[in-house]
Structure formats: structure tokens, C-alpha cells
Amino acid sequence: MTKTERAAHVLARLTKLYPEPPIPLDHTDAYTLLIAVLLSAQCTDVRVNLTTPKLFALARTPEKMMEVPVEEIQAIIRPCGLSPQKAKAISTLSRILIEKHGGNVPADLEQLEELPGVGHKTAQVVMAQSFGVPSFPVDTHIHRLAQRWKLSDGKSVTQTERDLKRLFPKETWNKLHLQIIYYGREYCTARGCDGTVCPICRELFPERVRAVKTKKA
Template sequence: MKPKPKRVPTRKILDILAQMYPDAHCELEYRNPFELLIATILSAQSTDRQVNKVTAGLFAKFPTPDSFLTLTEAELAEHIRGLGLFRNKSKNILKTCEILVEKYGGEVPQDREKLEALPGVGRKTANVVLSNAFGIPALAVDTHVQRVANRLALADSENVLETERQLMKRVPRAEWSDTHHRIIWHGRRICSARSPKCHQCDLHPYCWYGKQVEPVKK
């Protein structure tokens, strides 16, 4: 493929994404910061749809960190067995609940360093919680954001942290959270990893990747 352009019509791309996905939002179902934290931990190597099926019953029975701590690792693992890495997630979630109860009075901290210190919580999960639960601008880079941002040449990196850094420079801070959701929706609905629907995409005329795999018709 041709090298990525140094100058990209970022504003145009962001405006089109906003037009395509005016209602884009987090598709994990939650009622409070704690539920979002747990749902996001569970979402690793699982789809939001799978997670929502599991958490509907899980949060009804165990709505707080204290209630989770009535479970053993094996018992929690049975509740989340339908998700990938369920045993490891069970272990991390219970350790996280212990810390939330012992250090933060059962509340989820609104601080990146404190969030990333929790078992099973990395930068992406912290960004999701900060952005969606607390309204703090953040740009979480998952597989969809990594793929779409690089295809649009909004980023040029195979490293998710570098992709995040580049996006933060290109996208106005006030638009970080909305852009994160819009890119995810675009990745799920049109710009899939395999067989992206370039012919249906309003971004095609401005897309570095799309113009090469499916040239713009003149």
C-alpha cells in the first residue's frame, strides 16, 4: 500500500463520523461506575452482546463490591463461564472488589492511576470508565479504534498507546469520548476487520485504506 499521507482531512472525517453515528454510545449495559468497571473487565476477548447477557443476571444478584465478595473465585467463574478467560477474570474481579471496599469505601475512584492499579484494569478499561462513568474526556483504543484510526490515517502505529497519543493530538479534547464511540460503531457496522463495506461508506473519499482496496469511481 502507499505510504500514509502526512496531512489528513481530520475535521471532515470527524464531521462525517458525527453525521453517520449521531447516537453512538457505550454498548455495555450498566447503571453505575461499578457495573461499568466490571462489565469492561469482562469485555476482554468477548463481545458487548455476550457481556450484557451475563451481567443482566449477575448485577441483579450482586450489585455491589461487597456482594461480589460473598462469592468464591469458582462461584463467580460459573456465573461468567460464557465469556473468554472467565477464570482469570473471576480472580481479578474479586481482588478488585477487595481493593474497592478496603481502600475506597466501595466506590470506583475517578483517577487513572488508581484505576490502572486495580487487577484486570489496563489503560483501555480505565479510559472507558473515566469517559463513560465520570464524563472525563478519554480516548480508549480497542481493536476497532486501532484498526479504523489507522485505516483512516488518523493514526500511523501498530502500538495502541501510540495510536491513542496520535488521536489525542488530532482530535479536539472535547470530542475524545464521542469520537471513541463513533469509531467503534464504524468498526462494528462498516469497517470490519475482514471484508469492510467500503462501497457503503461515506468516509470512502477521505479514507487512505479504502481508496486503495476499492478506488473511488470517477
């Protein structure tokens, strides 16, 4: 198969497996999604979803969150790891949203990336899942599978994003990035598949016998 043919095969298989992939982080609006994605850095979605109900019961708008002492935010989000940095970022970005954006999460990638604690991937997740803007946020699962499927060389997350955007139709990006994540968690895990085990790896490379050494994100 050519790279284009592999991409088409992946898209078809994932569409059958996950026709309507749910957003894995629990949220009710752009602000609660932004906070949840920020908390998910170096933390599982399951842990975030166990933590955010308590945080959002305390404050679920930037107006209310900016009134909560940073120490109190930190105590609640401690299970998510990196709590001092994340608590400070949540407090500060909430104040910025009030002062610069009228209390709203901006539907603009550059403005999102200017917020403390919000990197390129987080901003893209919010753009895709809250505002429906075609985006392709690359997490560790996507970065790993793109290499195993020879859709990208793994030089960097940025390069993986560029490569995948070139290969897949723009209208598929928002759903596809979730489909790849779910597949990576269920079938093509970091330890459960080495590029020769899972269904898609076997279908794309039936003659592959050596493990694929992937570069970390």
C-alpha cells in the first residue's frame, strides 16, 4: 500500500469501529472543557473526570473561579498531578478571560495559546470540540500510531500533525483524532502492540515481522 492508501484504509476502519466517538473529558461548555483539558496534561482522562465534579461544584465559570484561592484549587486538583502549576494557571487564565475576553473562552487558536497553561494541543482540542473548527490535536496515542502505520516519521508532534493533516480530508479531522485515540487505547497500546499485533497494523503490514520502534512525543 502507498501512504495514501494506508490513510484511506485507516479512515474506513476507524469509521466502522467508532462511528460517533464521544469526547472523553466530561464538560458542559467551552470553559469547563478548557479546564478539563488543561488538567489532563500528564494525567488520565479517567482521573480528570473523577476530579472535575468537585472543582466545578465549587466554581464552573471564570467569574467564580477567579474568586477561589489558588490553594483551594490546588487541593482539589492534586490527584491530577502538577497541581501547583495547574492551579495557578486555572486561576490566572480565569482572570484573563474576564479582563480581556468578556468572560468567554475565545474561539481563536492564537488567543487560546496565549492563556497560561494552554499549549497548542489544548487549544486545538477546544477549537475542535467546543467550536467545531477543523483541528488535529496530536497526543501520545496519535503520535505513536502515526509511526506504526507509516503515516509520519515521528520527528516531532508538530510534524505528525502536519503529516496527518495532509493525508486526511479536513472534514474528518475532528472526529478522526478521537477515533485514533480510542483505537490506540483499545487495540494498539504502547505495550500491547509493537506494530505487528493489532488488527490495523496486521492489515497494513501483513509481512511485517519486526517490532516498530516509535519515537516519543
